[in-house]
Amino acid sequence: MVKKPAREHADASMTARVIVRDIMNSPAITASPSDSVSDVAKKMKEEGVGSILIMDKDRPLGLVTDYDIVTGAVARDAQASKVKAKDVMQELHTIESEESITEAARLLRKHKIKRLGVVYKNRLVGVISASDVIAVMPALVDVVSEKAAIVRGELGRPASKSSGYCDECGEYSDMLQYVESEEQFICEVCRGEVREEPPSD
Incomplete structure (x- = not known):
């Protein structure tokens, strides 16, 4: 188990x-x-x-x-x-x-x-x-189906534009990217691509 x-x-x-x-x-x-x-x-x-x-x-x-x-x-x-x-x-x-x-x-x-x-x-x-x-929650079907189609190359667009829940942190993101080596969809935060915003005056 x-x-x-x-x-x-x-x-x-x-x-x-x-x-x-x-x-x-x-x-x-x-x-x-x-x-x-x-x-x-x-x-x-x-x-x-x-x-x-x-x-x-x-x-x-x-x-x-x-x-x-x-x-x-x-x-x-x-x-x-x-x-x-x-x-x-x-x-x-x-x-x-x-x-x-x-x-x-x-x-x-x-x-x-x-x-x-x-x-x-x-x-x-x-x-x-x-x-x-x-x-x-029928809406989850769309998230899962879209991801599967991207992996199979059926949507004709890069996985970086996929939306859904990150397999690493569980957060929702519009910028998921499929990582083939791990077979997971990873968000921009977990990929380390988000920079901290400078404090506003």
């Missing part, structure tokens, strides 16, 4: 409006690492969810999604009843329950995933998905 510590954001108004715990799915649906993929799939259907947290007692080990089942078992023509959850699970990235949904969106994009585990007082209490974030 990769734990993401909580941090302060300048976008206080958004944080005050919606935080992760407001929209997370709780309690999280769990399964054992020794459970078969078939059993995990049945539990997903019964609970109406697209992912299951894999736990060893109180310790989170990973996450199994419907996509993992398809690629890890079905596509390989393996018997779902003989494949274990631990064999198809993916790494679980987490976020603190008091974080803003903006930070959740940033982490989802950064790790190229669709779900995050939600932690409260060092205990896994739920899951937040990309669809949860988008449902609450």
Whole structure:
């Protein structure tokens, strides 16, 4: 499990409006690492969810999604009843329950995933998905989509003119630049391109 510590954001108004715990799915649906993929799939259907947290007692080990089942078992023509959850699970990235949904969106994009585990007082209490974030704040779709298009070269303009949230400090900027070596969008402040204004008389 990769734990993401909580941090302060300048976008206080958004944080005050919606935080992760407001929209997370709780309690999280769990399964054992020794459970078969078939059993995990049945539990997903019964609970109406697209992912299951894999736990060893109180310790989170990973996450199994419907996509993992398809690629890890079905596509390989393996018997779902003989494949274990631990064999198809993916790494679980987490976020603190008091974080803003903006930070959740940033982490989802950064790790190229669709779900995050939600932690409260060092205990896994739920899951937040990309669809949860988008449902609450559709405007985040534009920010993420624009950045992705710039990286792919579809907009025909330099990444330095991208707008959105900096992957380094979390601040909003109209001058983000995509740094290929780090696969992140960095603002002009974090790039060290902002000079201090001389004091006015």
